[in-house]
Amino acid sequence: MNASPDFTRPHIYQASSEDAGQRLDNFLLRYLKGVPKSHIYRILRKGEVRVNKGRVNASTRLTAGDQVRIPPIRVATPEQAGAPPRPLQELLERRILFEDEGLLLINKPSGLAVHGGSGLSFGLIEALRAMRPQESGLELVHRIDRDTSGCLLLAKRRSVLRDLHEQIRLNRVEKRYLALLAGRWRRSKERVDAPLLKNVTQGGERMVRVDPRGKPAQTQFSVQRRFAGYSLVEAQLETGRTHQIRVHAAHLGSPIGGDEKYGDAQINEQLRGLGLKRLFLHAASLGFVPPGDKRLRRFSAPLDEELEGLLTRLGT
Incomplete structure (x- = not known):
């Protein structure tokens, strides 16, 4: 198991079997919680993230045992990030369509981006993670546009995410x-x-x-x-x-x-x-x-x- 890293220093993360098959950008979005999406793609474009000492791109897929070098990054603490506004939390709770131990399906409101960034303090995923701190593995299965409303599926476990991504890949x-x-x-x-x-x-x-x-x-x-x-x-x-x-x-x-x-x-x-x-x-x-x-x-x-x-x- 990887120990909790100091993100302010460069460090090496060893990919586990749970990470296998995941795109590098999606892994970083999950691993570097609190880092703006734009910054993650910037360090990828500049070649600051390396896998097995080699230069990679956002679509590179990880395999178990890969050594991922991550440069120094300043991550917002939960205190700095704050909490989603209470009206947003209440709105999202009302719009949950289905939930079990592995899945969460929500009727996303129009006007809410799935990710924060570009001047937005909270996207849907950041808000739900703050509302459910016990769900450390909560990830988007797919995305819909900010202005689009409706069914959006999230996984609570990496194994569930992999299964659903495979269904998407096979057009099922x-x-x-x-x-x-x-x-x-x-x-x-x-x-x-x-x-x-x-x-x-x-x-x-x-x-x-x-x-x-x-x-x-x-x-x-x-x-x-x-x-x-x-x-x-x-x-x-x-x-x-x-x-x-x-x-x-x-x-x-x-x-x-x-x-x-x-x-x-x-x-x-x-x-x-x-x-x-x-x-x-x-x-x-x-x-x-x-x-x-x-x-x-x-x-x-x-x-x-x-x-x-x-x-x-x-x-x-």
Whole structure:
């Protein structure tokens, strides 16, 4: 077992069997609790983190016995970090959909990032760790955008995390979203197979676009309800690329309502007049096989009142 290190000095961490298969960046995010995500990626880019004395990148996967050299880092203490505001704690407690000894499933609120950083004192994971200090292994299984609400899965143990990551890798996790798209679709279904390429603008903003040089990306859209000028669709992910649903919807000429990055300003203004002040994208359900179980289980997160209210107004 690795002894508790002094993070202010360079030190060597020996990877255990529990660490095996984990990406280096995800390991560091877990191990260096209290260190901003941006700083972790900075020391990776600069080559300050070494594995077995060799230079590595963020996607390097650890194996048991690897020697990970970590440079001196100043880590915020719990006293410095403070505690999540009481209203945030109460909100998150109310939005827990399922919890057992290995898993926690939450209906993430829109506007809350999954990680802190970029001026945010707390993301969802930092808040939940502070609320559950006894759960030292609490980790995100996957991520959803800050402006997206809905099903977000966390693991409490490394073995559970590995199992669920393997299900994701084998495309055995069902992810279904609800989105309000511009335009009244005549067709009931539309499958988009368009590769996505990530880039960063001069201003530092992360953008994604359809580009033949990008990674394969497939989304299946199915109409659930039609309104005057809008369609409520279910989007099922066949791949999990950054901003995939948002970019694929815009690629079809039907951007998501409230999307300030890939959407239509005039449509967004119209929807604001109807009370929509956020992105209308909601991770409605998640299907997976819980570790130790043999059957697929599906969990769902209800739409927030703001989204339900908008649908009611559009239907009148």
